[in-house]
Amino acid sequence: MADNVEIELKLPLHNAKELMASLNGRAKFEYEASQHDAYYNAPHRDFLADKDNVNEWLRIRLAGDRAQVNYKDFQPHDSKTKTHCIEHEADVSSAEQLTRILAALDFVKLVDVKKTRRVWMYKDVEVSIDAVEDLGDYIELEYKGNLRDVDAARDYLFAVLKEIGAETGELDQRGYPYLVLEKHGLL
Numbered sequence: 001m002a003d004n005v006e007i008e009l010k011l012p013l014h015n016a017k018e019l020m021a022s023l024n025g026r027a028k029f030e031y032e033a034s035q036h037d038a039y040y041n042a043p044h045r046d047f048l049a050d051k052d053n054v055n056e057w058l059r060i061r062l063a064g065d066r067a068q069v070n071y072k073d074f075q076p077h078d079s080k081t082k083t084h085c086i087e088h089e090a091d092v093s094s095a096e097q098l099t100r101i102l103a104a105l106d107f108v109k110l111v112d113v114k115k116t117r118r119v120w121m122y123k124d125v126e127v128s129i130d131a132v133e134d135l136g137d138y139i140e141l142e143y144k145g146n147l148r149d150v151d152a153a154r155d156y157l158f159a160v161l162k163e164i165g166a167e168t169g170e171l172d173q174r175g176y177p178y179l180v181l182e183k184h185g186l187l
Contacts, residue, residue, distance in 0.1 A: 006072070007084045007153045008142040009161065012169035016129055016137040019166055020118060023129075026164075027122035036062045037113040038099070039177040043106035051187050053080050054178055058107070060095050067095035074173070082173040084150050111186070113176045125160045134180055139166050 013019065023029070040058045041047050047056045055077050061068045070089040074082040092098050114133040119126060124145030130138045141161055143153040161168070172179065181187045 004087050005084055005150075006087045006142060007150055007157070008140055009154070009157045009171060010138060010140045010173060010175070011161075011166070011171050013129060013137040013139040013166060014169065015165075015167040016131070016139075019139070019164065020129055022165060023120045023122065023127060027120035027127060030119040030121055030126075032116065032118045033063045035113075035115050035117055037115075037176070039110045039113065040102055040107040041110050043108075048110070048187070053077075054174060055082075057175060057177060059177070060092075060098055060102075062095055067092045067098070069098060072175075083154060111177050111180050111184075113180055115176070122164065123160060125157060127160075127164065130176075132176055132180075134183055135176065138176075139168060 038060045040060075042056075042058065045056075047058070048054060055074045057070075057072045059070050061070060068089055069092050070087065073086040075084050075086065076082070116131045118129045121127070121144070124143065126142040126144055128140040128142070130140060132138055139161070141157045143157055145153070145156070147153045147156065178187070
């Protein structure tokens with residue numbers, strides 16, 4: 001898979017405590033971090049123009065003393081079912097200055113998403129369990145292996161999801177910003 005192609009699944013998680021205990025015994029724990037993500041809309045193109053089919057997100061992430069800017073372009077555009085995304089991400093030395101730059105360019109902050117993320121590596125999959133403010137627990141599986149076919153990588157992720165014993169709700173690829181906006185009646 002190309003370096004900037006991301007294939008992941010995101011689902012509500014019903015057995016977070018049990019799953020974390022299980023992962024601690026069978027996967028490599030990577031890290032735990034509090035993350036504060038600020039999502040923005042562009043002045044030249046409304047990311048939420050088609051609220052039923054959002055294809056793009058722009059965010060600034062603060063995690064500890066680290067700040068990043070990230071743009072995700074979900075694929076395929078013409079489908080509500082997104083299979084992967086093209087992702088561009090870079091560290092920034094000053095989130096405050098980047099926020100000022102975006103404001104000067106008429107970008108508008110849409111929503112803040114705050115979460116605690118715990119991450120393990122398991123069989124070419126980054127398994128993240130997120131406790132998301134206002135939403136609850138979610139599991140995100142991101143493929144990190146060498147498969148080149150998007151469908152094969154997604155099938156592999158679903159197999160791992162079953163193998164690790166995650167009890168989940170329905171797959172939801174719209175992303176945390178969409179879900180928070182929806183929950184607060186802003187969509």
